[in-house]
Amino acid sequence: MALKGIETNLKPKIIGGIVVTGDMFVASSAKKHILVKDLKADATEMEGAAIAQVCYEMKIACLIIRSLSDSADENAHLDFNKFKAIAAENSANLIIETLRLL
Numbered sequence: 355m356a357l358k359g360i361e362t363n364l365k366p367k368i369i370g371g372i373v374v375t376g377d378m379f380v381a382s383s384a385k386k387h388i389l390v391k392d393l394k395a396d397a398t399e400m401e402g403a404a405i406a407q408v409c410y411e412m413k414i415a416c417l418i419i420r421s422l423s424d425s426a427d428e429n430a431h432l433d434f435n436k437f438k439a440i441a442a443e444n445s446a447n448l449i450i451e452t453l454r455l456l
Contacts, residue, residue: 371396373420375403381430397422421445
């Protein structure tokens with residue numbers, strides 16, 4: 355796949371795990387370690403839980419699809435900028451394929 359000057363042969367993979375949420379972009383190995391140790395987190399995100407909470411309160415079904423764009427360490431800001439287009443494309447492709455199968 356070639357995307358905005360980034361050449362990669364990485365295929366997206368779907369994995370299950372615990373996704374934690376909060377009000378901050380995690381960009382620290384120390385914070386990442388705490389989330390893994392204390393909450394058994396496999397990933398962290400900021401928006402999905404808020405959307406899910408509103409949908410739950412309004413009794414509206416929802417599905418949150420996340421594509422990870424960084425590793426939540428000191429390089430997270432650099433990783434995010436480098437991989438956000440790939441993460442967005444992976445999410446879009448997953449949604450399109452899911453809709454096709456419905």
